[in-house]
Amino acid sequence: MDPVRVIEIKKSVFEDNDKDAAALRNELRHKGIFLLNLMSSPGSGKTTTLIRTINLLKDKLRIAVMEADIDSDVDAVKIKEATGIPSIQLHTGGMCHLDAEMTRQGLDNMPMDDVDLVILENVGNLVCPAEFDTGSSCNAMILSVPEGHDKPLKYPLMFSICDVVVVNKMDVQPYFDFDLDKCKEYIRMRNPKAQVIPISAKTGEGVEAFASWLLEAVKNWKQR
Amino acid sequence: MDPVRVIEIKKSVFEDNDKDAAALRNELRHKGIFLLNLMSSPGSGKTTTLIRTINLLKDKLRIAVMEADIDSDVDAVKIKEATGIPSIQLHTGGMCHLDAEMTRQGLDNMPMDDVDLVILENVGNLVCPAEFDTGSSCNAMILSVPEGHDKPLKYPLMFSICDVVVVNKMDVQPYFDFDLDKCKEYIRMRNPKAQVIPISAKTGEGVEAFASWLLEAVKNWKQR
Numbered sequence: 001m002d003p004v005r006v007i008e009i010k011k012s013v014f015e016d017n018d019k020d021a022a023a024l025r026n027e028l029r030h031k032g033i034f035l036l037n038l039m040s041s042p043g044s045g046k047t048t049t050l051i052r053t054i055n056l057l058k059d060k061l062r063i064a065v066m067e068a069d070i071d072s073d074v075d076a077v078k079i080k081e082a083t084g085i086p087s088i089q090l091h092t093g094g095m096c097h098l099d100a101e102m103t104r105q106g107l108d109n110m111p112m113d114d115v116d117l118v119i120l121e122n123v124g125n126l127v128c129p130a131e132f133d134t135g136s137s138c139n140a141m142i143l144s145v146p147e148g149h150d151k152p153l154k155y156p157l158m159f160s161i162c163d164v165v166v167v168n169k170m171d172v173q174p175y176f177d178f179d180l181d182k183c184k185e186y187i188r189m190r191n192p193k194a195q196v197i198p199i200s201a202k203t204g205e206g207v208e209a210f211a212s213w214l215l216e217a218v219k220n221w222k223q224r
Numbered sequence: 225m226d227p228v229r230v231i232e233i234k235k236s237v238f239e240d241n242d243k244d245a246a247a248l249r250n251e252l253r254h255k256g257i258f259l260l261n262l263m264s265s266p267g268s269g270k271t272t273t274l275i276r277t278i279n280l281l282k283d284k285l286r287i288a289v290m291e292a293d294i295d296s297d298v299d300a301v302k303i304k305e306a307t308g309i310p311s312i313q314l315h316t317g318g319m320c321h322l323d324a325e326m327t328r329q330g331l332d333n334m335p336m337d338d339v340d341l342v343i344l345e346n347v348g349n350l351v352c353p354a355e356f357d358t359g360s361s362c363n364a365m366i367l368s369v370p371e372g373h374d375k376p377l378k379y380p381l382m383f384s385i386c387d388v389v390v391v392n393k394m395d396v397q398p399y400f401d402f403d404l405d406k407c408k409e410y411i412r413m414r415n416p417k418a419q420v421i422p423i424s425a426k427t428g429e430g431v432e433a434f435a436s437w438l439l440e441a442v443k444n445w446k447q448r
Contacts, residue, residue, distance in 0.1 A: 041266045042350050042379060043371025070351065072377045094381065096320065096351035124378070125351050126266050127294065127320035146370035146393065147267025153296045154348070155266060157318065169370065172399050 024135030037136035042124035149183035248359030261360035266348035
């Protein structure tokens, strides 16, 4: 297997990220590419969730992954080994988020001619990534059970910009004071339209529901 | 009980945060106040750890707490109710970290004449808070078992600037693939001098070791 490519992302020079993000979204629409921006806290299980989801969808969609990290390339290597799909690592050089121009730097290093779905695994951070539109077709986030059901109260912007909230590590719910109903209630306070999908990336439970949601989202977006 | 004060923090106008932080640290030294800057991911258990620690130390030290959060004042209320010590809430208005000037805005709203130890609970974020010196006497962080032992590889700066790493939620270690020895090894790669203290804020196990470490740090700093 070829080694995973590592791209060192440079700081953006664009001043108007919203404008740049809209332009990128438009370009991707014309190319028929759906870009999923996946966000979460550190250690909520983004990579494990992606591996399960990609393995359920890779026969239905042509998928590629960009793994953003401050350092290390363990995630991109894991994705490539476990799914066989194209995967590159973006090094943000200490930066706490990706914006549209940084996302474009990643996309410029991907095979874009035969891809339906590009998944961007953003930096593990519930604050800054919520403030920067990446040009994605859809924003998704993972909240894990050990983090607690009160997180929508504390990180309101992140929950308000996501189309779907995956609640991961449901297998360990018995060992934590995590109330799924309260969590849903708090998420809906921030974002009444957000889908909430409980899963366990470890056991696989619920991942099919997320994969179906994503497949549907890609199809609907292509038809729009 | 009086309601908890909520301070809306304004963006800093200082350009040289390092200089400002050094000045604040110096001022605090002259007043005999130790400032602990406590950082972690969202949901790693900062508030619960603080409550346990404060209850072990409040007869030995005069303690006050500043709880930074983007929104909500649940943490400051919890601390005040569970420990009885002075506690204020800092609202960062969406900002992802505190710097020295923002910390000073909080301190200006605290009773500073009869305090030995001020604990700043920083915004839940492993990236940005590591980049801004708050003027603290000491940096501490909490890593929780569910986040995984690989975090020092992914968030190198945070681990390199902390004098102590508290590993929380040890009670749920049997349910996660968390290797404490590997975690210690990765932390030492980033920071050979960092103390690593495993605890469970839920059961109380190990919290005494952290409290002793903190008491010692405050005493040594006062004598320096």
